[in-house]
Amino acid sequence: MTDPWTDEAPPRAGLLRVVLVDDHRLFRAGVRSEIGERVDVVGEAGDVDEAIAVIHHARPDVVLLDVHLPGGGGRAVLDGCTGDLPDVRFLALSVSDAADDVIGVVRGGARGYVTKAISADDLVDAVRRVADGDAVFSPRLAGFVLDAFSTGTVADDADDALDSLSPREREVMRLIARGYTYREVAKDLVLSVKTVETHVSAVLRKLQLSNRHELAKWAAARHLV
């Protein structure tokens, strides 16, 4: 079915090293042919155990991780890797069926989430961004976030700061949900791209760390398409 595969070829200088984790071999082949020229695909895996082994062996910069995987899902891969390999960054890639799955992998440590319909150029951009430590929000993830934090009133004290978005963060999320790129968001809000990236990373952190019970409840109740 699927075989773990690690590229023993000499590393290509200057390119980001990427591992593809997806249970569909055809999809991996497609991604590989689309972005293989611009990033160095150093491994592939088709299920959770293979993925953990390949990632530990190859130590890539970025893992493109399918949310749905045999053997426990993308979340299990994150749980098996993030402790030992803090430098490996994860980008969730999914057909985005259920919000709770997506929120699950983001809370498990993924630095972002894009849908599989993403263009090759955008995917390469997203990989670079994640490798740089930034967060990658697709419009859909931004929508999930706004939905999850929508009842949050403005934070009163420091304890609540994690549980709600600042007005600026909300504006950034809304523009991303409307389909704006980071550059376009920056232009619209008269900010630098770097500032936009900071806001997005802050939102990602809140999404990962917030304990608001609504977030969990929301994720369970929603099966957005």
Added chain:
Amino acid sequence: MDHPTSVAPRVSRARRGRVLGGVCRGMAEHLGWSVDAVRVGFLLLSLAGGFGLVLYAAYWAWLPISADVPGDGEPATPGEGRDLAGVLGLGALAVGVVLLLSARGIEVTGSWFTPLVLVGIGVAVLWRQSDDSRRAELLADVGASARATTRTALRRSVPRVLLGLSLVLLGVLGVLAAQGDLAASLRGLAAAVLALAGLALVLLPFVLGWWRDLADERRARIRSEERAEIAAQVHDSVLQTLTLIQRSAHDPDEVVRLARTEERALRRWLYAPVGDPGATLVAALETEIADVEATYACAVELVHVGDVARDDRVDALVAAAREAVVNAAKHAGGTVSVYVECGETGVEVFVRDRGQGFDPAAVPDDRLGLRESVLARMSRVGGSAHVRSEPGSGTEVSLALPAPLGVRSWT
């Protein structure tokens, strides 16, 4: 009897509008006669030496209960009133029998008579019970939780079965006692019970085996029905679409269009939200977007936060949004982003494309399809619309509809 091509259904006992076993109504429905006429007929036959009673009992025992699915008028479970009517009917029948027999000079106060009546009532209770369980099964087959429903019905039926059995037993004992040698018959009864118990022990493994087989078969049937449903869905949609895609391999736009349409249909089938699919803004927009995607071979990504119930104003918003999406699909192509946000202050919809863009001021009034179909539509319902476009960076149409609206955000 029935000609093979006859449309007349097999005669069966009615479940609706019955007094006792539904025999009269069932026959009336089958023959096309008035139910009262049939009832009077049975009564007259009963007067003729009780023949009608025997006939009725025979029909009750042999005719199957009607299998047509209820749902018009009759509640799924018999109410108290129905049961009471049935009991009254049975009582009336018993009194009738007594009167009939005494009229014919048979000593109804004889010591053997009361036990016999008890047996009759017990049998009637048991038969009626079997009707009700059968009905519960029929109902349960229609519903999804067949097993649970049947089990509940069985549990409910236990007291009635016990009542019927003890009535019959009491009656039999009464008859034996009336014949005078109760002690001897008790010994005989004990021997019979012992023999039955022995027989039961011998047969138990077989009966259990049959029961298991029955349960297995039922499970297998449910599973195969599910598989058949999925197979039908896959055949109707996925396989058809794959065939179409192979045939249109030379036309990338058509392939994309087919794939998008199929993806959408499958998602709806797999993750369909419960409730009325067309009752909310987002559901209506999804339908419109699917339609536009199918027509213009473009991809539209819908992201929404919150949802509202539909009304006339929301429908106008949906129509305006559709027009904006159509514009984007026609003139820009590629991926169109639609973002819907429902808040306390109202609803906002943003439709953004990544096409060439244009200078809104440079477009003549009479040519701008957006003007009438989007801007005017929104202003008629108290909303607003703005078009933002620059050559080279796509176009965004934003629509706003202020509250009051039935906001249905998550809770």
